[in-house]
Amino acid sequence: MPHTLLDIIKQNLPDASPDARRLFHGRGQTVAGLEAVTLDWYPPLLVLTLYADFDEKWLQQLSIGLQQLFEKRLGCLVCQQRRTAGGGGRILYGRLPEQSVAQENGLRYLLDPLAHQNIGIFPDMAVGRAYLRTIAEGKSILNLFAYTCGFSVAALAGGAKKVVNLDMNRRLLERGRQNHRLNEQDLRSVVFLGHDLFKSFGRLKREGPFDLIILDPPFFQSGSFSALRDWPKMLRRLPELLTDSGELLAAVSAPELGANFLRQQIDSAFPGAQILARLTGGADFPEQNRDKGLHLLHVVP
Ligand SMILES: C[S@@+](CC[C@H](N)C(=O)[O-])C[C@H]1O[C@@H](n2cnc3c(N)ncnc32)[C@H](O)[C@@H]1O
Known part of the structure; x- marks a missing residue:
């Protein structure tokens, strides 16, 4: 019962x-x-x-x-x-x-409530979207693993100058385009790149440099991303895409990973990185093990 x-x-x-x-x-x-x-x-x-x-x-x-x-x-x-x-x-x-x-x-x-698996937005990331809105003003932002561009919509609402969204799934980016339209946002400030991140650094460099890069990859996606292998590989390439005072907003949300994993990744890629903020999912997302669940770090690498 x-x-x-x-x-x-x-x-x-x-x-x-x-x-x-x-x-x-x-x-x-x-x-x-x-x-x-x-x-x-x-x-x-x-x-x-x-x-x-x-x-x-x-x-x-x-x-x-x-x-x-x-x-x-x-x-x-x-x-x-x-x-x-x-x-x-x-x-x-x-x-x-x-x-x-x-x-x-x-x-x-x-x-899309009847969709296979994820229905269009990750509820636990509400805290990240709200936070991004408070720091986006005037910034040029790269949104990696953009999914349906929830971060991009929030960034524009917070006054971002430009957002480049990258996701290898073009259908999801099309949904992202619709999300911007639904919020009556100016699509001239938004770029959609339907590519695999690891084949796109040249293109991203031409779009940059960025004041802020958002990273919210999956734990594992067959053939495209594996956290233990790809977090270090991805972080190594980011300095070439950032402005001198550029920042990162990095997230993990898989049950397999946690705050410690994220902190270790940041510390080993950027020794001496400055942590500007730490966020978790908030009151609607209680976790028995506080290391688990959603964790976000706002970092100056
Ligand atoms: C966890 S979702 C991102 C959620 C999103 N940040 C949000 O808050 O709405 C992961 C996304 O990463 C994309 N992805 C996985 N591997 C990728 C790769 N190598 N290059 C580009 N996109 C990738 C998937 O298509 C998926 O949309």
Whole structure:
């Protein structure tokens, strides 16, 4: 029975704000038995993500319980089952609106709730997007591993002069272009490069130098990125892309890595680097092991 989960959510029901929120972060391992569950609120949409198999009866009981808790506020409940072959989301209750969006501090990001795996925005990175907005003014920024350009949208909202987004997946960059349009941002200040980072340093040098480089790579992506091998390789190449006073905003968020890994990478590539800020996912993302979860460093290398 999903009683424990429903009780926790009942204590943590969102207010009437249109902003996205993580309502349950089981991945942080603070609740025994629910380590494989997260629940995100993108009003009026709830997205339940399961990283293990749960039986149908459990799912149906949870769905009914959530409908009772949210009443008319709930438009649609989608379940993302990461362990199921083929993946993708399925609707447990209600109907999807024509366009699903995540709102965050007045900015909007497109969602594809039925997509295979990641649906368009990483909720835990909200803290990073908010922070970037406060430091972006007047800066020329390189956004590596841009995904759907969430950082780029936040940087422009914070007054960035230019943002170059690089991601090897062009379809995601196209979604990024749509995200800028959705926020009525001037696309003349944004560049989209659909290339593999490790084959693009020449091109990036021609676009630079940059005042700030954002790094938020995956832990492992077959054939394209492997954290232990590629973090040192990537960091070595960054000074040639930075202005003399250039800065980095570097992130890890995989359960396999943590604050110590990130700090070691920075210290060994840039001995004497100055740390301007350290960020974690915040109150909606509690972690049993504080080294784990999202960690961001704002660094002068
Ligand atoms: C964790 S996501 C980045 C999330 C993003 N920073 C955000 O906050 O929305 C990782 C991205 O890295 C891209 N990627 C992986 N290896 C790459 C490589 N070698 N060159 C360029 N992009 C790569 C993937 O396509 C994926 O979109």
